[in-house]
Every structure is written in structure tokens, then in C-alpha cells.
Amino acid sequence: MSQPSMLPFIDLQAQRAQIGDRIEARLHDVLEHGRFILGPEVVELEAKLAEFGGAEHCLSCASGTDALALVLMVENIKPGDAVICPSFTFAATAEVVVWLGAVPVFADIDSATFNLTAESVEAAIARAKDEGLQPKGLIAVDLFGHPADYDRLEPVCAAHGLWLMDDAAQGFGGVYKGRKIGSIGHYTATSFFPAKPLGCYGDGGAVFLDDPEKLSILQSLRVHGQGEDKYDNVRIGMNGRMDTMQAAVLLEKLAIFPDEIERRDAVALRYNDLLADSVTVPTVADGCTSVWAQYTVRLPHGMERTAVQKELAEKGVPTAVYYPRPLHQQTAYRHFPVAGNGLPVSEAAAKDVLSLPMHPYLNIDDQDRVVDALRAAVAG
Numbered sequence: 001m002s003q004p005s006m007l008p009f010i011d012l013q014a015q016r017a018q019i020g021d022r023i024e025a026r027l028h029d030v031l032e033h034g035r036f037i038l039g040p041e042v043v044e045l046e047a048k049l050a051e052f053g054g055a056e057h058c059l060s061c062a063s064g065t066d067a068l069a070l071v072l073m074v075e076n077i078k079p080g081d082a083v084i085c086p087s088f089t090f091a092a093t094a095e096v097v098v099w100l101g102a103v104p105v106f107a108d109i110d111s112a113t114f115n116l117t118a119e120s121v122e123a124a125i126a127r128a129k130d131e132g133l134q135p136k137g138l139i140a141v142d143l144f145g146h147p148a149d150y151d152r153l154e155p156v157c158a159a160h161g162l163w164l165m166d167d168a169a170q171g172f173g174g175v176y177k178g179r180k181i182g183s184i185g186h187y188t189a190t191s192f193f194p195a196k197p198l199g200c201y202g203d204g205g206a207v208f209l210d211d212p213e214k215l216s217i218l219q220s221l222r223v224h225g226q227g228e229d230k231y232d233n234v235r236i237g238m239n240g241r242m243d244t245m246q247a248a249v250l251l252e253k254l255a256i257f258p259d260e261i262e263r264r265d266a267v268a269l270r271y272n273d274l275l276a277d278s279v280t281v282p283t284v285a286d287g288c289t290s291v292w293a294q295y296t297v298r299l300p301h302g303m304e305r306t307a308v309q310k311e312l313a314e315k316g317v318p319t320a321v322y323y324p325r326p327l328h329q330q331t332a333y334r335h336f337p338v339a340g341n342g343l344p345v346s347e348a349a350a351k352d353v354l355s356l357p358m359h360p361y362l363n364i365d366d367q368d369r370v371v372d373a374l375r376a377a378v379a380g
């Protein structure tokens with residue numbers, strides 16, 4: 001028997017079949033007007049994104065990583081400071097803290113949502129102080145698209161005088177108890193990397209905030225720290241602009257994003273129904289919407305994950321592991337402090353998580369292929 005063809009893990013071509021014409025028309029407009037840097041599409045996109053995210057302001061930028069870094073720069077993070085963040089996340093969350101000479105202090109997560117717990121954040125703050133560091137901020141991550149537990153995290157930040165940033169690279173488009181992702185905390189940073197729920201055709205990112213003074217500093221930082229006179233740079237910044245082509249793509253993708261979020265949710269809920277008796281399926285907290293950046297299950301304890309992946313691949317079902325190692329166990333990060341006596345929940349999650357194909361255009365037949373293959377593999 002010949003090998004079945006591999007399903008796409010994320011199907012960007014299916015999305016292109018919906019709106020490819022409109023995207024090409026938008027790109028054509030940019031080629032015509034030729035304002036490739038901070039052109040009119042960038043301005044239009046920032047206004048639409050701010051409204052969508054429920055924030056006063058949106059500053060577009062070159063990547064999600066730059067979005068995170070710009071916030072740390074506007075907050076003047078420096079050596080001697082600590083920023084609390086999860087370890088079970090993509091490296092960029094902590095990387096930017098180290099760029100600025102500060103120390104990331106890793107906190108542990110809840111085993112059901114994979115997001116930070118308030119107790120572990122408290123422990124990380126205490127650990128930072130023990131190390132002689134000044135805790136300045138908290139970066140919460142909406143891992144796999146599920147909002148972090150802001151009702152519990154906000155009081156901890158307030159009690160310790162920390163700013164709160166939502167790293168919403170995976171969560172943008174979601175809702176936390178009636179509040180839009182983009183409107184929570186002091187800042188939200190997001191990414192438009194192609195594989196994110198809202199992605200462009202290259203790199204892109206954005207910062208959301210309400211404070212107009214911070215916005216104007218961010219605008220300066222995004223263009224090398226320029227002042228009123230562009231040949232008088234008043235601070236050290238970066239080249240962090242989103243290019244106009246990417247903004248043009250995003251305008252069309254944003255228009256269908258609400259519909260895509262509903263479609264993703266339908267796929268996830270159906271997966272949940274059909275997989276709940278085989279594996280631990282993801283939960284969604286009351287009043288929350290996940291945008292399902294990843295649909296991630298946990299395999300039965302001790303099951304050989306690579307064998308399961310291999311069996312699925314043979315049936316044409318791709319899988320991925322986000323993340324096989326928490327940051328505090330990776331070479332570049334292992335010397336940074338962690339909350340309490342270690343991060344057992346993060347370490348356990350890294351051993352048994354498995355992410356399945358997820359995108360808005362995953363049809364019923366393909367969903368069934370994924371479900372049947374996983375059920376068979378787990379049943380042995």
C-alpha cells in the first residue's frame with residue numbers, strides 16, 4: 001500500500017483560496033503607491049488592530065520578538081532588574097529580557113491550561129529578591145491561544161508594583177472573561193508570524209497599550225530613537241518597523257479573522273468530543289475564548305511519544321511538540337533562577353504534550369483522520 005499523503009499541520013493555502021484575490025489587490029496598491037515603509041496600510045492596520053484588541057493604541061512592528069523588546073525598552077529594563085515569565089513557552093518571551101541585561105525568573109504553570117499560576121509568580125518574585133534583583137514586570141503568555149489567568153495575576157502585579165505584559169503571540173483574538181486580549185495589563189505584545197492564528201506573509205508584530213506618552217516613546221524606539229528632528233536621536237532604539245506589504249496582507253486577513261476564530265473553535269470542540277476518552281484534552285476556562293494557536297493534548301503518563309508521532313506520521317498525520325524542553329532546562333537559560341524548588345508542572349508537561357493539526361479549514365474527513373490515527377496509536 002502506498003503511503004497516504006501528509007495532511008498539512010497548518011493550511012495557509014486553504015486560507016489563500018478564500019482571500020487570495022483581495023490580498024493580491026492590496027499588494028498591488030502598495031506596489032503602485034510605493035510607500036514601502038510606514039505607508040498608509042500601516043496606519044490603517046494600526047487603527048483596526050487597536051479597535052479589534054480593545055486598546056487605545058496599537059504600534060505595529062517587525063516581529064513578535066521586537067514587540068516584546070520594545071516594551072522592555074520603554075520600561076527601561078536594565079541590569080539588576082528581574083522580569084518574571086513562564087519557562088514553558090517559546091524562547092522569545094525570555095530572550096528579550098536577557099538582551100537588556102536583566103534576569104528572567106521563571107515561574108511554573110497550571111497543568112490544565114499551561115499558563116502561569118499566581119502562586120508560582122509570587123514565589124518567583126521572592127526568588128528574584130533573594131538574588132538581590134529588583135522585580136520590575138511580569139510577562140504572562142496565553143499559551144496555545146488560551147488566555148492566562150489575569151484575575152489572579154493582576155493583584156500580584158499590583159501588590160508588588162510590577163507592570164504586566166501579555167505575550168499574546170498565540171492568544172491574540174481571544175477573550176478573557178469578557179475582556180479582549182489586547183486590552184489586559186499595561187501592554188500586550190503579539191506576533192504575526194505566518195503560523196500564528198493571525199499571521200502575515202513574513203515577520204510582523206504589534207504592541208497594544210492605552211498610555212499615549214508611552215506610545216510616543218515606542219514610536220521613537222521603533223525608528224532608532226529618533227526625536228522631533230529625525231537627525232537628533234534622543235534615545236537608543238532599533239529598526240523595528242512593520243513593512244507596508246505585510247500590513248496590506250494583514251488588513252485582509254484581519255477581516256476574516258473573527259470567522260476563522262469560530263472555525264478553529266469548532267474544530268477544537270469536535271476534537272475534544274472525540275478524543276476525551278483517549279488522551280487528556282485541553283480545557284477552556286469559563287468565560288474565555290481560545291484562538292487555538294495549537295491544539296495540544298497530553299498523552300497518558302509514560303507513553304512513548306516519539307512512537308505515537310511515528311505511527312501518526314505513517315498515516316499521514318503530522319504532529320508537533322510544543323515544547324519538548326522548558327526554557328530553564330535549555331543551555332542558554334539554565335543558569336537563570338526559577339521559582340521555589342523547581343518547575344515540576346512545566347517539566348511534566350514537556351514530557352507528554354502533543355500538538356495536532358489545527359487550522360480554520362480542517363474539514364470533517366481530515367479531522368476524523370487525525371482522531372482515528374491518534375485513538376489507534378494510544379490504544380496500542
Ligand SMILES: *Cc1c(COP(=O)(O)O)cnc(C)c1O
Nearest residue numbers: 063064065090092093169191193
Ligand atoms: C511566536 C512567539 C513569539 C515570537 O514572535 P516572532 O514574531 O516569531 O518574533 C513570542 N512569544 C510567543 C509565546 C510566541 O509563540
